[in-house]
Amino acid sequence: MAGGAIQFEQVSFSRSSLPVLSRFSLDVNAGEVLALVGRSGAGKTTVLKLVNRLLLPESGAVRVEDRDTRDWSPIQLRRRVGYVLQEVGLFPHLTVAGNIAVVPRLEQWNADRCGSRVHELLDLVGLDSDSFKSRFPDQLSGGQRQRVGVARALAVDPPVLLMDEPFGALDPLTRADLHVAFRRIQRHLGTTVMIVTHDMGEAFALADRIGVIDRGELIALDAPRVIAASRDERVRRLLDAVPAVPRS
Amino acid sequence: MLSLPRFWSSHRGELATLLAQHVMLVGLSTIAAVAVAVPLGIFAARRPRLAAPLTGIANVVQTIPSLAMFGFLLPVPLVGGVGARAALVVLFLYGLLPIVRTTIAGLRSIDPSIVEAGVAMGMTDRELLRIVQLPLALPSIIAGIRVAAVVGVGSATIAAAIGAGGLGEYIYRGLSMVDSTVILAGAIPAALLALAVDGLLLWLEASMSRRHRRSAIPAAVAMAAVALGVAGSVAVGARTSASVVVGSKNFTEQLVLGELVAQTIERWGGVSVDRRLNLGGTLICDRALTTGDIDVYVEYTGTALTAVFHQPADTDPAAVYDAVRDRYARTGRTLLAPLGFNNTFAILVRGVDARRLNLQTIDDAAQVAARWRAGFGYEFLERPDGFPGLAKAYGLRFAEAPRVMDLTLTYRALATGQVDVIAGDATAGLIKGLDLFQLADNRRYFPPYDAAIVARSNMLLRYPAVREALERLSGRISAADMRAMNYAADVEHRDIAAIVREFLR
Numbered sequence: 001m002a003g004g005a006i007q008f009e010q011v012s013f014s015r016s017s018l019p020v021l022s023r024f025s026l027d028v029n030a031g032e033v034l035a036l037v038g039r040s041g042a043g044k045t046t047v048l049k050l051v052n053r054l055l056l057p058e059s060g061a062v063r064v065e066d067r068d069t070r071d072w073s074p075i076q077l078r079r080r081v082g083y084v085l086q087e088v089g090l091f092p093h094l095t096v097a098g099n100i101a102v103v104p105r106l107e108q109w110n111a112d113r114c115g116s117r118v119h120e121l122l123d124l125v126g127l128d129s130d131s132f133k134s135r136f137p138d139q140l141s142g143g144q145r146q147r148v149g150v151a152r153a154l155a156v157d158p159p160v161l162l163m164d165e166p167f168g169a170l171d172p173l174t175r176a177d178l179h180v181a182f183r184r185i186q187r188h189l190g191t192t193v194m195i196v197t198h199d200m201g202e203a204f205a206l207a208d209r210i211g212v213i214d215r216g217e218l219i220a221l222d223a224p225r226v227i228a229a230s231r232d233e234r235v236r237r238l239l240d241a242v243p244a245v246p247r248s
Numbered sequence: 249m250l251s252l253p254r255f256w257s258s259h260r261g262e263l264a265t266l267l268a269q270h271v272m273l274v275g276l277s278t279i280a281a282v283a284v285a286v287p288l289g290i291f292a293a294r295r296p297r298l299a300a301p302l303t304g305i306a307n308v309v310q311t312i313p314s315l316a317m318f319g320f321l322l323p324v325p326l327v328g329g330v331g332a333r334a335a336l337v338v339l340f341l342y343g344l345l346p347i348v349r350t351t352i353a354g355l356r357s358i359d360p361s362i363v364e365a366g367v368a369m370g371m372t373d374r375e376l377l378r379i380v381q382l383p384l385a386l387p388s389i390i391a392g393i394r395v396a397a398v399v400g401v402g403s404a405t406i407a408a409a410i411g412a413g414g415l416g417e418y419i420y421r422g423l424s425m426v427d428s429t430v431i432l433a434g435a436i437p438a439a440l441l442a443l444a445v446d447g448l449l450l451w452l453e454a455s456m457s458r459r460h461r462r463s464a465i466p467a468a469v470a471m472a473a474v475a476l477g478v479a480g481s482v483a484v485g486a487r488t489s490a491s492v493v494v495g496s497k498n499f500t501e502q503l504v505l506g507e508l509v510a511q512t513i514e515r516w517g518g519v520s521v522d523r524r525l526n527l528g529g530t531l532i533c534d535r536a537l538t539t540g541d542i543d544v545y546v547e548y549t550g551t552a553l554t555a556v557f558h559q560p561a562d563t564d565p566a567a568v569y570d571a572v573r574d575r576y577a578r579t580g581r582t583l584l585a586p587l588g589f590n591n592t593f594a595i596l597v598r599g600v601d602a603r604r605l606n607l608q609t610i611d612d613a614a615q616v617a618a619r620w621r622a623g624f625g626y627e628f629l630e631r632p633d634g635f636p637g638l639a640k641a642y643g644l645r646f647a648e649a650p651r652v653m654d655l656t657l658t659y660r661a662l663a664t665g666q667v668d669v670i671a672g673d674a675t676a677g678l679i680k681g682l683d684l685f686q687l688a689d690n691r692r693y694f695p696p697y698d699a700a701i702v703a704r705s706n707m708l709l710r711y712p713a714v715r716e717a718l719e720r721l722s723g724r725i726s727a728a729d730m731r732a733m734n735y736a737a738d739v740e741h742r743d744i745a746a747i748v749r750e751f752l753r
Binding site: 083089103119 | 375379381
């Protein structure tokens with residue numbers, strides 16, 4: 001199953017003539033969860049935006065499902081790629097159901113199909129459909145909002161899901177809950193997921209593979225176990241930032 | 249003074265019509281402004297470099313006083329002239345700015361992460377606008393519409409100056425009759441209308457920024473549609489399918505003469521009449537007659553000679569009449585024989601002053617004028633046969649530069665001692681009503697101002713019976729008749745239509 005595979009090939013990108021990415025290469029396998037970890041300003045968000053063509057590379061190529069993003073229609077591409085932001089970006093004037101059904105409606109789904117999809121997705125992200133679907137975003141807690149954000153991003157069953165610090169603003173307990181829920185959903189759907197985070201701990205909790213990004217360069221890419229044993233000083237610094245939790 | 253409720257109940261049909269016209273003017277112009285300003289605001293919000301100049305232009309439009317704007321538009325074809333169309337254009341222009349501004353502000357205040365979420369979900373520009381940006385900017389846009397509509401209710405009162413009707417008609421009529429009851433009869437409903445519009449849109453704005461917005465929009469749209477529908481049917485129903493449009497300037501005598509011409513045509517001319525009375529000054533009436541917005545009004549020969557045709561003043565009545573008749577004829581208009589009275593400028597002082605100082609002539613007054621303050625209408629200060637020549641002819645000097653005020657206010661200003669000398673109309677009923685005294689023009693400075701009907705020639709050719717009817721009035725109205733009718737209207741506050749009916753009997 002090639003659905004959802006992403007390749008970065010020698011991608012360079014700069015912002016106001018400062019290089020953000022230079023000759024960045026990365027293969028994301030279909031169905032895996034890949035976490036990109038790095039400090040703020042390392043270029044993580046830029047990587048995500050290159051996938052759904054919010055940005056185009058200056059040189060090199062980004063391929064989604066073996067097709068250069070330049071050749072994708074941006075609208076079509078974005079509807080195949082779910083996107084979850086840290087700020088969630090729920091539409092404040094729409095209910096939970098309305099938020100989740102935005103893309104299905106744009107795709108001309110009928111009301112019945114939208115309704116049952118909303119029900120299914122709320123179920124999936126662990127919210128009781130009947131009590132949540134007609135609430136407005138300002139009637140939700142931070143964790144609930146984030147769950148709705150994930151449900152919205154998954155609405156038309158996209159093969160690829162991009163997540164930008166999705167759980168960054170949550171308290172640790174809520175976060176742990178969401179991590180568990182997320183792994184369950186991802187395994188269930190087999191979606192290819194790229195997560196960017198500055199938190200190595202979160203990467204360990206979620207990812208099949210971890211890429212470490214530093215000043216626009218991919219300095220390590222491997223299974224969490226291998227990354228944890230890395231001797232690279234830049235990787236170690238990120239590892240050391242993870243609070244020491246006694247793990248028995 | 250008539251009491252206000254009595255005035256309203258005796259004029260309730262007219263009040264309903266004027267209110268309906270007012271609602272129509274504001275409603276239609278605001279809808280048009282929304283239709284243009286919202287897209288313009290959306291356009292500008294996406295191009296920051298355009299937003300500043302655009303709001304700049306709209307700002308400048310807003311700062312033009314509405315009366316001046318009506319003046320600018322008078323000679324403009326299609327959108328200008330007199331009547332409701334020109335008023336709609338002016339009100340529309342005024343409505344643009346607040347709506348453009350709040351549309352831009354509303355769109356710009358949306359949290360960028362919400363917009364980014366929309367883009368990342370694969371919304372097209374249009375979808376983003378429809379699903380995300382417009383709904384979120386809506387409370388702000390409604391706030392702009394509210395400002396536009398409330399300002400519109402106020403500005404629309406001025407539209408009566410160009411014959412667009414509306415509640416301003418009572419205000420102007422009241423000013424020219426120096427009757428505050430009539431002014432209030434228009435001003436109070438206008439203020440209540442403004443409050444009602446404000447309250448309605450405020451409610452809409454509030455229910456829009458809360459949730460459950462869905463129900464608010466259709467309800468508001470339905471309400472506006474019903475209001476406009478009712479107003480429209482009243483306003484249209486009240487208008488006759490007119491064949492001859494009668495105009496007049498904006499003071500009592502002109503209203504009486506306009507009504508006189510209108511009733512004469514109705515009685516003996518065999519066609520229906522559309523009254524566009526209370527139009528403003530000489531220039532507005534002349535312009536309206538030239539463009540065909542009105543077919544007929546009453547002009548004064550001396551005024552036509554100097555103010556319309558820009559000729560030097562002349563003191564021979566026959567020579568002035570002939571000169572004016574010829575010039576009208578060359579521009580497609582016919583001046584009928586004079587009505588029979590000469591409404592010359594009257595230099596007026598308080599009766600008590602005249603008796604105390606034993607004043608008879610303007611020369612007498614020139615002796616004591618250095619201690620006096622003068623108050624003149626705009627026209628008298630500007631006209632070639634007005635104040636500058638008068639001052640020269642009599643060597644008049646006042647304590648300070650003459651105060652400029654609305655012609656109709658000068659009588660009251662003189663009577664209450666705010667000024668000591670004014671230039672009024674010789675036939676003004678208020679001269680008697682307020683115990684004023686007319687100083688004799690002993691040096692024969694003022695040219696003759698014989699009142700005469702001027703009409704579009706092609707209208708007279710099309711309706712020979714109208715011409716015949718109007719000619720019946722020639723030589724029939726003496727200065728005493730005129731002063732009596734003005735007195736009945738200005739001082740006794742009698743209904744002008746009734747006064748005229750009585751006179752024609």
